[in-house]
Amino acid sequence: MAGVLDSVNQRTQLVGQNRLELLLFRLKGQQLYGINVFKVKEVLQCPPLNEIPNRNPVVRGVAHIRGGTISIMDLNQAIGRAPLDNISECFVIITEYNRSTQGFLVGAVERIVNMNWEDIHPPPKGAGKENYLTAVTEIEGKLVEIIDVEKILAEINPLSEEVSAGVIEDGIAERVVKKHILIADDSAIARKQVSRVIEQMGIATTLMKDGREALEYLQGLVKQGKNVSDELILIISDIEMPEMDGYTFTAEVRNTPELKGLYIILHTSLSGVFNEAMVKKVGANDFLAKFNPDDLARRVNEQVIRMTGESMLEDQGE
Incomplete structure (x- = not known):
């Protein structure tokens, strides 16, 4: 585990060749999930969290990390399931999406795997439009689900899609x-x-x-x-x-x-x-x-x- 946590920041430069590295993790149970290492800044044991008033229920609190304050979101709860238990035993994956830094609370972090994008496929058509997956893959005979983080962030903190007045050129x-x-x-x-x-x-x-x-x-x-x-x-x-x-x-x-x-x-x-x-x-x-x-x-x-x-x-x- 320590090797995984120590090496994430050193392994975010794998681009080109249609390849990527996935950080594998679990929420509750044995289902494996993956996130591109290129979006991961750090992985750490969950620090003490401070609750904030009127927070979205998915945000379990904020943590002071590396001199900054970061919202910590329960990834299991964000995809419509029960909140994770025993937060002190969980891990936080610090990521950067859409020009902001956020932390995702997960149950356990497994390892990093090197993959080809050709082996990563869209979710099955029967998964429905409301699922939280962007892709799935198989590793050593086990299904790995890749969560649509942008959908989660849009639900927790919706971004404006409106263009400001005067930006669009006339004609x-x-x-x-x-x-x-x-x-x-x-x-x-x-x-x-x-x-x-x-x-x-x-x-x-x-x-x-x-x-x-x-x-x-x-x-x-x-x-x-x-x-x-x-x-x-x-x-x-x-x-x-x-x-x-x-x-x-x-x-x-x-x-x-x-x-x-x-x-x-x-x-x-x-x-x-x-x-x-x-x-x-x-x-x-x-x-x-x-x-x-x-x-x-x-x-x-x-x-x-x-x-x-x-x-x-x-x-x-x-």
């Missing part, structure tokens, strides 16, 4: 009335957040749940004889996705002559520990940390202007 949608934006993300909540911003701009979207599905969609357009650059404004892709991650997806697009000119933004909750050199290595045009509606809208504004002209005022004769 932006009219410039690209026959084009759309491709969005690839394994989290249904994240897809909804992004598409909601784009819809406020009056621009159409096409949604895909992972990199492989997005790539097959693009390849399908090519087979139909379409000029994909005439169809798409840009692609907004998550990095962490089953089947094919955002890095590999981007590299595949760049290696396909009919697709290589597409504008790609990697939009991810891998904010604080993100290696921006990897964006350049795979050929993405931009990186944007989740989730800020105004930042996202501005990036779309900028790309539309790049595609259609330098100034919005030129079209107005000013």
Whole structure:
């Protein structure tokens, strides 16, 4: 156990090659769960927690860690189950999602495993729309469930999906009335957040749940004889996705002559520990940390202007 706890921070740089490392943990019982090590800052025995008034029941309290105060969320309770018992014997996984740091209370931490994204699959279709999974995999004959943390965070502390007044350029949608934006993300909540911003701009979207599905969609357009650059404004892709991650997806697009000119933004909750050199290595045009509606809208504004002209005022004769 000590080896796992001591090594997490040293093992967050495994990117590219469609690979990842999963930190395996348990909540109650024998079911295994996994979280990408790339999102983990630290793992520690649960420290003393201080209760806060009017807290969400999922937040068991706050802890003072490394000079800061962090909310500790009961992951078992967050997915609709009973609160974890014996908190002092539990562990906290400190993570960074959506530009913030939070701790997840878990029953036990197991080990780290090195995997290929191709071995991680979307949840079974029979799991229903309200499940808390983004993916599943199998390790040594045991099912491992990967929880949709973004869905949990959206329920506990909902993020605004509204774009501020004045951010969306006047007439932006009219410039690209026959084009759309491709969005690839394994989290249904994240897809909804992004598409909601784009819809406020009056621009159409096409949604895909992972990199492989997005790539097959693009390849399908090519087979139909379409000029994909005439169809798409840009692609907004998550990095962490089953089947094919955002890095590999981007590299595949760049290696396909009919697709290589597409504008790609990697939009991810891998904010604080993100290696921006990897964006350049795979050929993405931009990186944007989740989730800020105004930042996202501005990036779309900028790309539309790049595609259609330098100034919005030129079209107005000013």
